[in-house]
Amino acid sequence: MGGKDRRKGKDRREADAPSRWLEVEDARKAAKRRLAKAVYEHARAGAGNEATLAENEAAFRRRAIWPRVLRDVAACDPSTTVLGAALRVPVIVAPMGYLRLFDPEGEIAMARAAEAAGTILAVSELASVRFEDIAAATASPKWLQVCVVRDRGRTRAIVDRAAAAGYAAIVLTVDLPVIGRRPREIAAGFALPPDLALVNHGAVGDDGAACPATLDDLTPDATLTFRDLEWLRGVAPLPLVIKGILRGDDADLAVRHGAAAVIVSNHGGRQLDGAPAALDALPEVAAAVAGRAEVLVDGGVRSGADVLRAIGLGARAVLIGRPALYGLAGGGQAGVERVFAILEDELRATMALAGCRRVSELPRDLVRPTPR
Ligand SMILES: Cc1cc2nc3c(=O)[nH]c(=O)nc-3n(C[C@H](O)[C@H](O)[C@H](O)COP(=O)(O)O)c2cc1C
Incomplete structure (x- = not known):
């Protein structure tokens, strides 16, 4: 390699440093350069x-923010609460499996970054670190995401462990009765490395906490219906969050069956191709829930302005998936913290420019379809 190439490499490494990232897109670029192709394509x-x-992303660009002026925006406050927990910004880390694919510290780095950002981490049932160790890593609130599997004892064991370890809520993902087919991932030859075995579902430990399992044992039960939500609520006295709702009638049923919150989500476009953008589904869900539960949304949030758009259309807060993942892959804990700092800066500036002092007090007509 000649001197010219080496300089290029050094410049590139410097540009990849999280402190140099100016927008969420910079985290994606850094992640792409750092990750093996198959892992990047999986994400x-x-x-x-x-x-x-x-x-998911295009829907945000179809909405304009109609600013108000002369509203004393000297001190804008983007903080909120979700299920009683205080959040510095209305942005939660979405559940994502196998974070050690992206960083050696995996879920521990993500938990520390979420705590530093003053927010909640939703831990996936496919976490690559033991649920108890993630819980113990920080004092900040965490949720545990599950799917109900055929052997209800397995699901019960996970929920019991979540309650014992201090998780604040159970997130039930309902948009994967079967796993979506992702050609990009298949083409890239993605396969889970053997050392990322299901640490939370392996052989029974001394504490009797884990059940023996293979990935097949964790395949969601496709016979699940709304009636099963009551069973799940009976397992542990934790608030239940239903993730993967796109319709008002389903949101209504989820609330009637005891959901404390619903997440409007199409799983980041990874499940039903042809489903609407999450942002397009949000107003219908918010109207159907009508304040009886908290409404969150994920899918395509890439900037602070996107966060404000989602809140303007009825969400209490958003979750971010890939932006947090790219932050982790591109810069570990510091990378995720940088992504949150960027989103917070952008959100504060957008609020001031839009004439909004608090996220709980947005005018109903702040966000409207982009005029054509
Ligand atoms: C690599 C990857 C793994 C994911 N794993 C899970 C999971 O284990 N459980 C789950 O409910 N959602 C999972 N999701 C979906 C996210 O929770 C979230 O709904 C989605 O990423 C939001 O869209 P965004 O990536 O555009 O922000 C995963 C998403 C990605 C990208």
Whole structure:
């Protein structure tokens, strides 16, 4: 390699430093350069021909923020609460499996970054660090995401462990009765490395906490219905968050069956290709819930302005998936913290420019379809 190439490499490494990232897109670029191609494609992939994946981001660009002026925005406050927990910004880390694919510290680094950002981490049932160790890593609130599997004893064991370890809520993901087919991931030859075995579902430990399991044992039970939510609520006295709702009638049923919150989500475009953008589904869900539960949304949030758009259309807070993942892959804990700092800066500036002092007091008509 000649001197010219080495300089390029050094410049590139410097540009990849989280402190140099100016927008969420910079985290993605750094992650892409750092990750093996198959792992990057696993993160980036959507189902089918990725129409829903593209729509998630496009839907934000179809909404304009109609600013108000002369509203004394000297001290804008983006903080809020979700299920009683205080959040510095209305942005939660979405559940994502196998974070050690992206950083050696995996879920521990993500938990520390979430705590530093003053927010909640939703831990996936496919975490690559033991649930108890993630819980013990920080004092900040965490949720545990599960799918109900055929052997209810397995699901019960996970929920019991979550309650014992101090998780603040159970997130039930309902949009994967079958796992979406992601051609990009298949083409790249993605496969889980053997050392990332299911640490939370392996052989029974001394504490009797884990059940023997293979990935097949964790396949969601496709016979699940709304009636099963009551069973799940009976397992542990934790608030239940239903993730993967896109319709008002389903949101109503979820609330009637005891959901404390619903997450409007199409799984980041990774499940039903052809599903609407999460942002497009949000107003219908918010109207159907009508304040009986908290409404959150994820999918395609890439800036502070996007966070404000989602709140303007009825969300209490958003979750971010890939932006946090790219932060982790591109710069470990510091990378995730940088992504949150960027989103907070952007959100504060957007609030001031839009004439909004508090996220709980947005005018109903702040966010409207972009005029054509
Ligand atoms: C690599 C990856 C792994 C994911 N794993 C899970 C999971 O284990 N459980 C779950 O409910 N959602 C999972 N999701 C979906 C996210 O929780 C979230 O809904 C989605 O990423 C939001 O879209 P965004 O990436 O555009 O922010 C995963 C997403 C990605 C990208």
